[in-house]
Each structure stands twice: as structure tokens, then as C-alpha cells.
Amino acid sequence: MTSPQPTPAHPAVDRVQAALAEQGLTPEIRWFDGAVTTAQLAADALGIEVGQIANSLVFLLDDEPLLVLTSGAHRVDTEWLGAELGGTIGRASKERVKDATGQVIGGVAPVGHPSPVRTVVDTHLARYDVVWAAAGHARTVFPTSFDELVRVTGGTPSAVSAPE
Secondary structure, three states, X not given: OEOOOOOOOOHXXXXXXXXXXXXXXXXXXXXXXXXXXXXXXXXXXHOOOHHHEEEEEEEEEOOEEEEEEEEOOOOOOHHHHHHHHOOOEEEOXXXXXXXHHOOOOOOOOOOOOOOOOEEEEEHHHHHOOOEEEEOOOOOEEEEEOHHHHHHHHOOEXXXXXXXX
């Protein structure tokens, strides 16, 4: 469930809104009453398919931050994706996530970072007219589309696991 107006304020969410506005987008940021810690919980709260959730996962590709926006319907195959990108993908610590994005795990948005982060956008998200991404806080999301995610992040559309 989302909270009634007025909506809370948070510096990371403000940065996300500003970054989206710079790209000509002014989506409604939805605040949940509590943190939604999984894609399924977010999908249930919004009344949508889990595949419509764009999870923002930060990895390290050969020690450089890599943001993977993946559909909540499946997992990233880090070995396969690393090979596709020409390197090795490993987990990023919560400190590296915060340093790279200015946001904490659970609320990482596709935009609003201190500096650009190399981004891969899961092509599975293109199956949906509307997808939902975190807006800088674990209690926030905003609606967008696959094409907008690619455009505003400067991301590379890609599968995130080997084709079946």
C-alpha cells in the first residue's frame, strides 16, 4: 500500500527526481508504507507481475561498478554476463554500492548517482509496457519503460543470462 499525501522527503529520492527531470521525465514517485525487500513484495504491493520490477543490482566488473537492471522474474547469471562483457563479475559490498550510487542496497535507482555507472538493462523488461524501478529509497518506486531506462541510464540492452 502506498502512503497518503504529502509524501515523505529523502535526499536520495530528491536526487533521483532531479536526474529524471533533467531527462524530461516527471514520473510519480510511489512511497510504500514499509520497505519492500524483494521484487515479489514490490509486485504484490503494486498489483503487477514480478517481471515488471526492474531490480537495480550493483556488481563489480573487474573491480569497476556495474549496475544491472534486471527483471524481477529471473536472476543474473554473473559468470555468463561477465563473459559477455569481457570480464569477471563479482558482488559489490554495501559500501561499494553506496559509493557508486549514493544509495543503499534495497533502494538503488537507475539514476541519481554521483557519477555515471556502467549499466546493463535486461532485455526481458522490454516485454512490458510499464516497469517499476526503485527511486533511491527502499520504500520508493517509479513507473517507466524499458526504452526510457535504456535512454536515461545510457545503458546497454542485454540478456542477463544465457538464452534457453
